[in-house]
Amino acid sequence: MALYDELVGVVGEKYCTDKDYICVAYSRGLDPCLQEIIPQIAIRPESTEQISEIVAIAKQYKTAVLPRGGGCGLMGGSKPIKKETILLDLTRMDKILDIDELNHTVTVQCGINWSRLNAKLFDKGFYTGNMGPGSGLNASIGGGLSHHSGGGGGCAKYGKCTENCVGLEVVLGTGDIITLGSQESKFVEKPFTRFGFGPDLMGIFLGDNGTMGIKTTATLKIYPKPPYFSGKTFFIKENSYEHTQNIVQEMIAKGWSKSLGIYDFFFTPPPSVMGITTDKLIKTWGDIKGGVIFYVIEAFDENILEKNSQILENIANKYSTRELGPSSKEGNITDWFYGEQGHWQVYHPLFSVMGPDYFAATTEVMVPISLFPRILHKLDEWEEEHHEDLFEADAESGVSHVVMLNHNSCYIGSGLGATHDEDLKIDVINLWKDQFNLLLKEGAVLYMCGQIGSHVIVDSRLYSKNYYQFFKKVKKMVDPDNILSPGKFRF
Ligand SMILES: Cc1cc2nc3c(=O)[nH]c(=O)nc-3n(C[C@H](O)[C@H](O)[C@H](O)COP(=O)(O)OP(=O)(O)OC[C@H]3O[C@@H](n4cnc5c(N)ncnc54)[C@H](O)[C@@H]3O)c2cc1C
Numbered sequence: 001m002a003l004y005d006e007l008v009g010v011v012g013e014k015y016c017t018d019k020d021y022i023c024v025a026y027s028r029g030l031d032p033c034l035q036e037i038i039p040q041i042a043i044r045p046e047s048t049e050q051i052s053e054i055v056a057i058a059k060q061y062k063t064a065v066l067p068r069g070g071g072c073g074l075m076g077g078s079k080p081i082k083k084e085t086i087l088l089d090l091t092r093m094d095k096i097l098d099i100d101e102l103n104h105t106v107t108v109q110c111g112i113n114w115s116r117l118n119a120k121l122f123d124k125g126f127y128t129g130n131m132g133p134g135s136g137l138n139a140s141i142g143g144g145l146s147h148h149s150g151g152g153g154g155c156a157k158y159g160k161c162t163e164n165c166v167g168l169e170v171v172l173g174t175g176d177i178i179t180l181g182s183q184e185s186k187f188v189e190k191p192f193t194r195f196g197f198g199p200d201l202m203g204i205f206l207g208d209n210g211t212m213g214i215k216t217t218a219t220l221k222i223y224p225k226p227p228y229f230s231g232k233t234f235f236i237k238e239n240s241y242e243h244t245q246n247i248v249q250e251m252i253a254k255g256w257s258k259s260l261g262i263y264d265f266f267f268t269p270p271p272s273v274m275g276i277t278t279d280k281l282i283k284t285w286g287d288i289k290g291g292v293i294f295y296v297i298e299a300f301d302e303n304i305l306e307k308n309s310q311i312l313e314n315i316a317n318k319y320s321t322r323e324l325g326p327s328s329k330e331g332n333i334t335d336w337f338y339g340e341q342g343h344w345q346v347y348h349p350l351f352s353v354m355g356p357d358y359f360a361a362t363t364e365v366m367v368p369i370s371l372f373p374r375i376l377h378k379l380d381e382w383e384e385e386h387h388e389d390l391f392e393a394d395a396e397s398g399v400s401h402v403v404m405l406n407h408n409s410c411y412i413g414s415g416l417g418a419t420h421d422e423d424l425k426i427d428v429i430n431l432w433k434d435q436f437n438l439l440l441k442e443g444a445v446l447y448m449c450g451q452i453g454s455h456v457i458v459d460s461r462l463y464s465k466n467y468y469q470f471f472k473k474v475k476k477m478v479d480p481d482n483i484l485s486p487g488k489f490r491f
Pocket residue numbers: 030066067068069070071072073074077078090110111132133134135138139140141142143144145146147148149150151152209210211213214215216346347348448450485
């Protein structure tokens with residue numbers, strides 16, 4: 001009661017609750033089978049100062065604080081692992097603080113979602129370039145920066161969302177507030193670059209899965225949104241991942257985003273093609289052969305767009321049986337996403353691949369481009385080997401998409417589809433972990449870790465002893481009582 005009263009003292013009764021019937025909502029995530037524990041208290045602060053006070057109180061009571069943005073993480077990252085948790089819901093912190101059209105940055109409170117931010121920016125002719133994750137209609141900037149997210153648009157051109165962060169304000173586990181990037185200097189009026197004064201300490205908080213600090217405000221690069229775009233979808237001729245890789249390599253050799261203006265490039269392997277489409281598209285697509293690729297290019301000049309479009313089309317045609325389109329009704333998925341909606345923030349393909357009652361036990365990873373065919377083959381082999389186990393667990397395995405990132409890497413959207421059947425949860429979790437292990441041993445990198453992923457990383461002894469020691473020491477420094485997201489990475 002004393003803890004609750006102190007917290008009410010910070011935000012008022014309206015924004016702090018210990019009622020189970022409200023807190024129960026915060027016990028849930030989008031994963032199919034990780035445990036659901038109702039937090040003791042849920043709190044909705046409106047400012048950095050309030051968060052600082054909340055953390056200081058939690059530290060005094062040695063109670064866990066778990067930050068939560070949109071709650072769209074798929075690996076249990078924003079679900080409590082024990083009842084004695086203060087669930088910090090950041091969605092009230094959703095203000096756009098500054099749009100700097102001269103220096104091309106936007107400063108926001110970290111609880112705002114990608115969709116609302118970009119809607120405002122679109123009005124001014126800008127966008128965030130990378131549009132956060134595919135869940136960006138709900139997912140927050142803070143959640144994206146905690147996961148190195150991408151997938152909501154612009155990955156091929158702008159990379160992960162963390163690559164576009166130039167300023168960050170964070171509350172540490174001590175309650176101290178710090179600013180990172182050019183803001184480290186009290187004489188810099190507005191953040192404009194992540195690098196400058198000595199080492200890049202901002203990096204400690206990017207992709208940290210909520211373990212190192214609470215992100216309260218962030219400054220992101222914004223870019224003028226090109227007025228012209230073209231998107232194409234192609235059937236791939238051969239059921240061979242190497243075949244698709246050749247397309248990518250040819251496009252890279254011709255200049256990729258820098259010269260050709262590629263904004264996004266997706267490959268969807270055969271079984272998944274059916275899942276990501278609308279009913280209309282499924283009817284049109286029929287025979288799915290080697291899967292599909294779809295890409296969007298952008299330009300500020302119509303003639304340049306036309307020229308680049310032709311170069312890319314020539315490459316794609318070499319490897320494709322046919323182009324789908326031009327409209328979405330005829331199978332051009334880019335027209336549906338980018339043309340009609342302006343982003344990709346609508347789905348997680350694994351859900352729809354598996355059917356309406358299935359949820360994604362995702363094992364999404366990042367790999368260098370050269371590795372993706374090998375990883376996809378390994379996942380196919382894994383599926384064959386575990387055919388019986390998957391059947392018993394009422395789960396399916398699949399790869400929903402390969403999303404190209406800028407320069408040299410890509411995200412692979414792999415995982416299981418599973419039901420919410422209580423009796424099968426343990427089996428699904430075991431299969432889920434097994435698939436993680438396969439991917440990690442093949443050299444893949446997990447960017448969204450949550451509870452389950454971060455445990456697999458540590459348990460598989462992937463980190464060298466020295467690295468893990470260093471990681472633990474840094475954690476101890478920023479959060480001496482281990483109150484921020486305890487349990488992750490086995491902290
Ligand atoms: C339909 C769908 C599509 C998806 N597509 C993608 C995709 O394309 N790419 C991708 O990367 N992921 C994707 N995801 C996974 C997930 O939604 C994203 O990673 C997203 O960025 C999470 O943001 P969130 O605000 O929902 O975070 P939450 O789920 O609320 O939190 C995620 C983690 O970040 C921490 N956290 C949240 N806010 C803060 C903060 N302010 N300070 C410190 N820590 C914080 C939490 O403690 C937790 O560990 C998808 C999920 C769904 C359901």
